[in-house]
Amino acid sequence: ALRLSYLRSGGHDPAILDQLLHLQLEATVLEKGTAGRRRGRRMAPEAPPAVPAEPPGTGTHGLDAALLAVELENRRLEDELLALKVRRERRADAGSRAAQRHTEDLARLQAEVGMLRCHAEQTRPWLHPSVFPHLVAPPLPP
Numbered sequence: 001a002l003r004l005s006y007l008r009s010g011g012h013d014p015a016i017l018d019q020l021l022h023l024q025l026e027a028t029v030l031e032k033g034t035a036g037r038r039r040g041r042r043m044a045p046e047a048p049p050a051v052p053a054e055p056p057g058t059g060t061h062g063l064d065a066a067l068l069a070v071e072l073e074n075r076r077l078e079d080e081l082l083a084l085k086v087r088r089e090r091r092a093d094a095g096s097r098a099a100q101r102h103t104e105d106l107a108r109l110q111a112e113v114g115m116l117r118c119h120a121e122q123t124r125p126w127l128h129p130s131v132f133p134h135l136v137a138p139p140l141p142p
Contacts, residue, residue: 002020004082007079011083017079025069
């Protein structure tokens with residue numbers, strides 16, 4: 001839950017993700033160990049185990065550890081995929097927001113240009129051609 005929260009809030013530091021993965025592995029090992037001890041006590045509190053304890057890394061314990069390692073790697077990869085998806089969605093959202101802002105800016109500028117043209121046409125002095133003085137060219141030399 002902590003790792004997912006970190007990823008969803010935009011975290012992507014590989015060192016922190018490795019630490020969170022390591023903590024999850026430790027917690028899972030501790031939970032399995034505690035659950036196994038509790039089950040053993042409930043079933044036969046005073047009886048010793050019928051099967052001798054296996055050294056770490058052999059038999060079913062080795063398989064459990066390998067399975068746990070594969071499961072944790074799968075979770076790490078899923079978290080990495082989730083982080084990539086979140087980043088892609090944020091980029092897409094940022095791109096669409098930027099495009100929307102550009103469209104709004106363009107519309108605002110076009111409206112402003114239209115208002116300026118209208119204002120310029122209203123304030124420009126319109127003189128009829130009869131009011132303009134006729135320019136007379138100087139006489140040509142003989």
